[in-house]
Amino acid sequence: LLKQKPVCDVACALNTTVSGIYAHMSAMKDGETLKIPQYAL
DSSP, X not given: OOSOXXXXXXXXXXHHHHHHHHHHHHHHTTTXXXXXXXXXX
């Protein structure tokens, strides 16, 4: 609304959310190491 860049943009939100999803996936696979994708704009 104020034409300011948000503190956490789409890429930041994706990186934060995906890391949690991959942590859960890793836990469900007995702690297997998974490569977490990184997003950028």
